[in-house]
Amino acid sequence: MATFGFDRLIYGYTRFATPNSVGELIDALFLTNHNPTYFRQFIEERMFLHAPLTRWARENESGYCSWGALWTRPEDLTEKELEVIAFNRAMNVTAGYTVAVPTASDRSHALFALTGAHGLTQQDLDEIWAENGKEIDVLCNIVHLKIASLPIETNRPKLSKRQLEVLEWVSEGKSNQDVATIMDVSVPTIEKHLRLAREKLGVDTTAQAIAKITFLNQIHVRSSQGGAVQLNDDVDDGSSYVSRRLRRADEDY
Structure with a gap:
């Protein structure tokens, strides 16, 4: 992903979601190369549950979305979503794309949150995506299929x-x-x-x-x-x- 301008990412996968919940995080798989401080606050403290892109993912079983498509319309965002955006910007997570990978079960969800490299604006990333978005989307799907086929370790005993x-x-x-x-x-x-x-x-x-x-x-x-x-x-x-x-x-x- 770094070759396309996305140098940080979070991959999240669960097979135990319900209609109103992501289920227990202890049963979910998260992979990331983000700063541990950012990951701890955003994922472990469950801030991601209130992210605009999480709402987008609930409404779209698959596909991709530019963060600018949601972040630039504050009138459409809740107070908690605005707080999540402010936190991300404070942590230099300022532009990116989210890819929702299609899954076979309604209880399964797989997402990639791709963060643009420092210095790249959302407009820069949108231009990159216009040229390479289909390839990036395919790569995310292939990586998910490989990960989903492997034994998944959780934090349970x-x-x-x-x-x-x-x-x-x-x-x-x-x-x-x-x-x-x-x-x-x-x-x-x-x-x-x-x-x-x-x-x-x-x-x-x-x-x-x-x-x-x-x-x-x-x-x-x-x-x-x-x-x-x-x-x-x-x-x-x-x-x-x-x-x-x-x-x-x-x-x-």
Whole structure:
């Protein structure tokens, strides 16, 4: 993107949105090369929920938008949106484009927020986009498809290999007794693995746990060498500590 004049970006992807919420940020994936201070305030403190481009993204499932198309009409902006714009400008995030990537599910959303390099105005970027916008849009879509196909790590506690194995067997229709026999352990041990898996994934039922771990591409995943991907290493099932960068975002947009 830097070759086109966009030297900073944020990529955001969630598969757990609802009609009125982005879901829990802890289940979303964010990639960025922005200043950590900016990212922390804009994303982790949920300022982005009130950004004009977030409103635009809710109204447009796919496509792209020049920031100037929204930022230059203050009469159409809410007080909170104006505050977000002022914050961005204070952090030298003054011009750019947002690309909304089409997704297969109504609960999935993927966005690229592309910030113009220092010294480039919105007019400069609009001219760049007029010449290269289609190529940039295609590149964003390709990158998203690649990222979405990979196992997605979240800031939730990691499942142990045994917990993943149990979920895989249950997803194939095996009963707890069947899984206990296959793994040569007791049924209570299988039930413990399932309970811990549900707690770590933040769900109430085993079916929900299987759905979430499947959405995150963390189940039935193998590397190109044929071995298991080292995504969830052995962890202590009794561990109570986990570093979480993102807090819950239960409120509406």
